[in-house]
Amino acid sequence: MATEDCVETAELQLPRSRMANERLHALIPGGAHTYAKGDDQYPENLAPVISHGRGAHVWDIDGNRYIEYGSGLRSVSLGHAHPRVIEAVRRELDRGSNFVRPSIVEVEAAERFLATVPTADMVKFAKNGSDATTAAVRLARAATGRPRVAICADHPFLSVDDWFIGTTPMSAGVPAATKELTVTFPYGDLAATEELLTRYHDEIACLILEPATHTEPPPGYLAGLRELADRHGCVLIFDEMITGFRWSEAGAQGLYGVVPDLSTFGKALGNGFAVSALAGRRDLIERGGLRHSGDRVFLLSTTHGAETHSLAAAMAVQATYVEEGVTARLHALGERLAAGVRDAAAGMGVGDHIVVRGRASNLVFATLDENLQPSQEYRTLFLRRLLAGGVLAPSFVVSSALSDADIDRTVEVVAQACAVYRKALDAADPTPWLAGRPVKPVFRRLA
Template structure:
């Protein structure tokens, strides 16, 4: 039982003094965890992590879904150690850049060229810029999905839009071709790009949806962009486009590419990508030009990841372990008679859990109670997004922890709320207008559109 978080709480307060928000990613913030129970970690191995208080956890959603092979995965570390002795950053391209590009394009046969960067937002924003340049249009149509970029064209559509000019970005519904057709009608001849995740943890493409999006883009001369940040190396090594057989014009990659090392990629058709190169007669696009994009350690890590996916089947391992986890937790909820309130849903390699109150409404307070009890039982995660490193023992530990947590959850349902069971304030959406709960009422006229 983890019941001591004092050192973590102390360090978290020091972080708040030095780092806005107390973390470098909003999804990692202390407000996303039960009050005074946000672990500050020291290290990890496989699917387990340790915090400064000596607590141990089975971790999920590792590295915001970037770690699929496990923490400190030895073949990646070996490749990195070997590269460290050869230097990290140079004034000219290295052979490693060529080899990494060949590896990448062998996985994504619909792409002709690739450019590496460090963050997912680097790639998605470069894709939007390229689409606008190629079409001479401004409007970007994004699918109504949680997150695409930290840059203005997307953040300007969220609740945290302070300081951002109104973007030329419009939304359409997933699996809703009519909503996309309507946008093309309302913004006739103005849409530069359609941006979407081909699939999510909760939503598979309906028959004909992706094909219909592809045709609409072809008919209107619009650039189709797939965000493969999550689906890449989790749906398959070739991403969702390989699973569903629909090829975008551009695709954006990151997260699991380096098993936690910082690397992202923009890939696409040659005639588009060359607009940012040296072999075009058109006005050149400032596509991607970053100091650390070709940094050799992350490229070496990426090549080791490719090798791991070629020699084994991490996606299959994730799917099998995820299925066992979902079955175990859902069975426990059913036995307790609360399966209408808590359930594990989604693709087995990308699971989430739902938390509802006694009336069946999604509840942040009940979500926080579940997180609190899972932390105490040695499970850390805002989801059940699994990795290939999760063993049968890890899954069993998680099911046992969930069973105990669900017993507390049922008590809360029976008593009409979390009072007396939840130790502090509920968690809050990461992307929200105001920091403090007492200010949330004043933001009701601007409800958060995409809590993550």
């Protein structure tokens, strides 16, 4: 088969984005400030550099418009430049954003957050999720006097800090002694987790995990973890960076009714503005405060952690979710999209190869080869066809700004991509459709 016969639609050309990517790599390690946004995550020469966004659409600097999914790595759940959020931010910017003493906005934001997440007693704000999860781990170690951290082995990311990154293929720079202090347990397996806690008796400070991901927790699983943590004297930490708001306004703990000792929120909390939160039991979090008699814990102390405009954004987001039923809308949009993609894939004979997974508000897709194994090559093919059709979708995570027309257009583009996918499967070789190197996993040892 000649290569030119493989081109099913006009190829997307991104000359300005290509030049901008070269500038990015010359000045910024990895060409982006987040590895998941790197151009290695996209087909070669098809990594658009964004000019601006509005609602569920973004425009690249070459003038192309895309329907966007997974916006801001799942953080922009209301859509770009949401009017209610922007107005709240603009109002605070005119009043000053950072002072030598706390702003009244800080207590208002704390009150709003704790009303939204009533399972927590106290909250402290920061700028990113890693700071919040690391602060939770430090609190657990201080409270228990134990050194080890137990992380869920099935969850892809918990922190940039050594206690987690040391467990990934990108562990360069992490001392071996630090790596040895982190152990892992499998998601959904209470027996294996209890065996781990027994093996490291009185050594494990905490169990930290995302309470749900692309699969629902097995019946009784989260309650079982709660019981195990209590029985073995360790702290239960829920990383709700993704599940917060997308599962319910109060996160997975609000949906499933299991209360962790500590939890961390971010992403959707600010609709793209930099804000995260550590929340939980008063007796634990107060160890980072001034009203206790024990050793002080250096918890979270960040110059920009309580910038008024970011906290105003968070309050506007929470009000919008509660008053407008955003979580329900995300689920409805996701269900419509998932059904459409599955029907399109099945109709083109690739229903077993393009697999949509996850809760409707947090959909991801898997691309499988002719042997039904995960394939970066087939992912590359799929992404190329989506981009050519004006769909920017490293995942299928929806925002509430999507319209039914956006979903319908996405399904049309998916169907076109599936037709090409079927041809590649029939050839048992996707290479002619890649036009370059395949996309790469974020966590790998060598560049």
